[in-house]
Amino acid sequence: MAQKDKIRKLAHLKIGQDPANQDPLNLWDTLPINYLSLPDKDFDSLQTTTTFLNKTLSLPLIIGALTFPVDQKTRQLNNNLVRLAEEKKLAFNVGSQRIMVENNLDAEAKRLRRLAPTACILANFGAVQLNYGWGIEDARRCVDTLEADALVLHLNCLQELIQPEGHKNFKGLLQKIELLVKKISVPLIIKEVGMGIDPQTAKRLYDLGVYGIDVAGKGGTNWAKIEAGRRQDDWAVPFYTLGYSAPDLVKEISKFKPKDRILIASGGIRNGLHIAKALWLGADLASAAYPFLIAGQKGYSELVKLYNKLHWQYKVSLMVIKNGQNS
Numbered sequence: 336m337a338q339k340d341k342i343r344k345l346a347h348l349k350i351g352q353d354p355a356n357q358d359p360l361n362l363w364d365t366l367p368i369n370y371l372s373l374p375d376k377d378f379d380s381l382q383t384t385t386t387f388l389n390k391t392l393s394l395p396l397i398i399g400a401l402t403f404p405v406d407q408k409t410r411q412l413n414n415n416l417v418r419l420a421e422e423k424k425l426a427f428n429v430g431s432q433r434i435m436v437e438n439n440l441d442a443e444a445k446r447l448r449r450l451a452p453t454a455c456i457l458a459n460f461g462a463v464q465l466n467y468g469w470g471i472e473d474a475r476r477c478v479d480t481l482e483a484d485a486l487v488l489h490l491n492c493l494q495e496l497i498q499p500e501g502h503k504n505f506k507g508l509l510q511k512i513e514l515l516v517k518k519i520s521v522p523l524i525i526k527e528v529g530m531g532i533d534p535q536t537a538k539r540l541y542d543l544g545v546y547g548i549d550v551a552g553k554g555g556t557n558w559a560k561i562e563a564g565r566r567q568d569d570w571a572v573p574f575y576t577l578g579y580s581a582p583d584l585v586k587e588i589s590k591f592k593p594k595d596r597i598l599i600a601s602g603g604i605r606n607g608l609h610i611a612k613a614l615w616l617g618a619d620l621a622s623a624a625y626p627f628l629i630a631g632q633k634g635y636s637e638l639v640k641l642y643n644k645l646h647w648q649y650k651v652s653l654m655v656i657k658n659g660q661n662s
């Protein structure tokens with residue numbers, strides 16, 4: 336495996352764990368929501384399940400993309416995450432498979448699927464790869480090795496620009512995404528990585544047949560800060576505040592989202608109340624990356640604790656939020 340790719344991946348994970356690289360203001364916390372004083376509901380009979388890509392999830396939650404297995408530590412992290420997805424019925428988005436394709440690590444993806452034979456698993460790579468030699472065969476390889484239920488492409492323009500070795504040609508990608516939608520056998524989902532997908536772009540993507548938009552907006556992990564941490568200068572500092580509030584994007588995009596498509600809320604989702612707020616605003620599911628990175632590094636039992644907490648918080652939220660799901 337190219338040493339520089341592995342070093343970059345491991346640096347992202349290390350810097351990404353630092354709480355200093357989270358946005359200072361969590362915009363889900365500050366989003367007001369109506370409290371229901373007298374709910375006509377029984378807590379014990381509240382349902383938290385949802386259907387996503389023909390699979391039943393115990394919570395409307397995707398474990399966000401973090402990393403592909405590149406060494407013993409990231410292999411263990413992925414093992415823990417995919418096991419949680421299988422046992423607790425969450426969806427799991429693997430980290431970018433660029434490193435898999437470029438280094439023939441297909442066996443790692445196949446191993447993850449074997450660990451989670453029934454889980455909802457999403458393949459992942461950066462859309463910009465389509466301008467750097469990747470085509471339909473590479474996309475199919477990402478999907479097939481994981482027997483993935485959908486393919487997620489991430490848009491990470493600001494991140495690539497700040498990264499000295501980043502891929503900086505984003506020209507013509509919309510047309511390439513359109514071609515991929517037509518040729519790939521699974522639904523296509525487009526996400527950002529924390530700066531957000533602007534509503535106009537989301538509309539264009541839905542129009543050309545993309546199944547899902549994951550807003551991945553501001554309020555959580557800040558990729559400008561993470562990449563700035565890998566530079567020797569302060570040039571990227573002004574970009575720390577760039578991007579769209581995740582709740583604002585969900586509110587805006589849900590207004591025109593076609594009925595047969597999905598909208599995923601992410602960027603700063605940290606607890607079950609945040610998940611409920613996201614659905615209350617119009618999202619179909621939420622996704623979180625950072626909390627799973629922190630718990631997943633500590634071990635499987637920490638992930639189960641995190642899951643139980645999120646599940647309880649979500650159920651409490653369903654009970655007391657006016658016009659929330661199931662009300």
Ligand SMILES: Cc1cc2nc3c(=O)[nH]c(=O)nc-3n(C[C@H](O)[C@H](O)[C@H](O)COP(=O)(O)O)c2cc1C
Pocket residue numbers: 347348349351352399400401402403429430431459488489526527528529551554555556601602603604622623624625626628
């Ligand atoms: C260490 C780290 C690595 C990530 N790697 C990927 C990746 O490979 N592919 C991807 O689509 N997003 C990746 N992301 C972005 C997350 O999936 C997510 O969109 C972003 O962190 C915002 O969510 P959060 O605030 O819950 O962390 C990564 C995030 C972190 C923290």
